[in-house]
Amino acid sequence: MLNLSCPQEQLHVSVQTVSHGVSGRSTQPVQNNIYLESTSSGMRLVATDLEFISLEANIPATVRDQGAVTVPARLLTEVIGSLAGEEISLEADDHSTLRVTTARSSFRIRGMSAADFEMLPPIGDAARLEIPQRDMHSILSRTVFATSRDETRPILTGALFKIASGGIDVVATDTYRLALSNLTVDTTLEDGRSAIISERALNEVLRIIAADSDEPVGMVLSDSQVEFQVGAVKVGSRLIEGQFPNYEKVIPDDCDRSVTVDRAEFTNTLRRMLIVAREDSNRVVLRGSEGTLSITADSQDVGHAEEQIPAKLEGPEPEIAFNARYLLDALGALSHDEIVMQLSQPLSPGILKPADADDYTYVIMPMQIM
């Protein structure tokens, strides 16, 4: 029978982290619970939808007896969160009821038998690499937002990891734009590997890693599963099966004009334009001329908005319409001072990238009025 005690703060953080693994949509009620186990060394918490997300945390605890139980995730999170700053004792009984006690309080949470709780199979024969958290954060934060929400095209709901000996490409597309981030790193992998990883798992990784940390993220990849290890937390997922589209083919190489602008200025302008544009599919028109980029938005019902910002223009004067939200997504993921847009014809794809770096390419498709 599970019987242990541990500090509230650490337990609360772990319960909160792991509860993201509960989809709430599982047809087996027990999968909507958090699995708690007391092991010889401490406590293990697991939640999984058995498909695209599995979260596991291990924390130290004073273990009095070994055992496991499952309890509703939200209830447990609330209860633990309400018991500020105390040593908490957890004790399960034969009927899968969990007693949560502190010096003053006592809760009894009705749970379900741990025997019925399923987990992803242990990750088998696998390749392993380590990447600093800041690098992982950078490649994920610039790409994962471009994954598709359209569940009728499952492959695009994940990002492609293409790992070679000299580096990693991460690619995501929802067919309206495509984000490609490249990290040069010695992966110590002799033969390359590709995997399509669910947006759900990647967003969890993004949530728990730090943008400015040199601590490593472990990435373990088998033929059917992936596991990210961040400190005491593991994020697992089944890989999405299928063939990711050939992304190299869609990156245009015939852009004959470019516009370089200040990222912050462009971002703020687009946000203002969006007030009008959002009433009409977020459409903004970009026109470059004589050292300025003019950005306009028109909406039949709302009105008109227009703004000019200084720009460095090269080649013929560009004119093209984009979904402002797609531009803002990429601008928000970058931290560079200047960005460059490489464009050609009004109906041809454009590229947005940092002005002074080659590790990020964002292909964005224009809009057209019929």
Add this chain to the structure above:
Amino acid sequence: MPHIRILDEMMANRIAAGEVVERPASVVKELVENSLDAGASRIEVVLEEGGAKLIRVTDDGCGMDAEDAVLALQRFATSKVAVPEDLGQIATMGFRGEAMPSIASVSQMRITTRRHDADEGTMITIEGGEFTDARTVGCPPGTTVEVGQLFYNTPARRKYLRTTATERGHCTDWIAWLALARPDVAMKVSHDGAVLLASPGRGDLRAVISEIYGSNVARQMLPVDMDTGVLRIHGLVSRPELSRTTRRTQVFIVNGRYVRSSSLGHAVGEAYGILLPGGRQPLCVLHLEVPSELVDPNVHPTKIEVRFRNQGEIHNLMQQAVEEALEEAGLRPGRSFERRPGLPPEQAGRWKGPGFEEQTRARRLRLNPFFAAVDERDDGLEVHAAEPVIEAAFERGSQPERETTLVAEDRLEALGQVAATYIACRAGSDLLLVDQHRAAERVIADQIAGRDGGVQRQMLVLPMTLELTGAELAAVEEHRERLNEMGFQLEPFGGSDYICRSVPAALVDGSPEAALRSIIEELAEWGTVGNDEVREKLVATIACHAAIKSGQALTDREVHELIEALNASPTPAICPHGDPIIVTVERGELDRRFGRTPVTGAR
């Protein structure tokens, strides 16, 4: 009988070419139509093995002499069209002249015919299009055409025939439609010796319906008869208790010809409105008599689709005709109060609440440019309009508040979401429930349809590849332009594949591929339909896919935004598919339910 002439090449080209003979049913249709054109009063059809083995059509029509009979079998021989001008006034059915030679070329055919004024008849035998025998015979007046072993010389076509039961079903469908189109002609059909259908030919439509759908159905049909002087709509529609899930049992006959028209079906559905639960369709057999210059049936070789010069007007008149029939039967609230002449305008036209009836009417007024010209007899909202051309008033926006949007006291005020599906609202002292999905569909459809300069489209990084079935391919080829206008840029990609390079911007947060696939499937299923209808359907389908779903929890802000947008819609009560958006529980109803005596002053 008018003399048969060979169409010159120009004429032949002007008539859309295409395959006429698809299956035994198409032969039955062509032969029976020929018999009707020959002035028959009795037609007998004998089928064997679903028509694949034998189709024999015997009539007591005018018959042909030997010369005409031979001419009838030459390609593009037709006695009905001589010069291009005539195409404007096609009044008979089988004007194309393609049918007989086409049928003869894929079967073993024998024609036995005698003119009423001739002493002897002619028998001609043709095999696979070759004349094998022609002789003089003794026979009764009229014509018998026997078509044996259909597709015997085109094994590929024969292979595509379905089971005997299926083919027989298609044949009887056609004869049923033709019998409903011509209640004055007695028709009898038998299959492998068993009589399947026998219409009495007394000119009594109800009797034909009784024969086809059963006496129980026939008893529950209500008469429709509306005559505008230019156009007449008459026939029978079912009481609301009698409904089906499909529109298959809706039969429309335009100038004596069976047609398919989802526009007319829609009009009938609109007339029933909330009398029928969602998804249920009334039965009907409705004849339209319109001047032939308003109809262009020369659209497809099988001539099932009609195109009206002013589709919208016909739609509205059809709806009105059925509404009147329902009102006559006391099934639909009449508008006697509003119709009373001499009422001050502000009372006559003012809405009593954002109810279904009034908005349906407002929509009709708004959509129908011919309304003022054709409809002066019925109508509450119209009484107050002194100007003859109501549409002009709308165009100028001189009375927009009253007519096309909810008046201030009838604006919906959102109270909250119910069951993640409905939004409870208040308007004046009434309680209203709004279907959130349908409301969102309406708002999006208004945006798409009302946008000046066309639909916004989003180009795709990766074009979608679509593998299409035969029917889908045909539908995409036919409607590619309309799909393009709505934002789906489609291009052939070899074989039966197409690629799609852009999608409507309204769909980017949804599943545009799923939407496109369902649109193509629907187009394939509808067969040939008019462009306006396709456009309307596309808007409805796109709106449906882009709209919030039933079961989706909304924030208070989203609820309010949706209701505000609905308040701004010209037709807030009807979703693009024609279903009601709002259910009203009036104050009086609440009082009744609580057993409260109506408070003085409450309506």
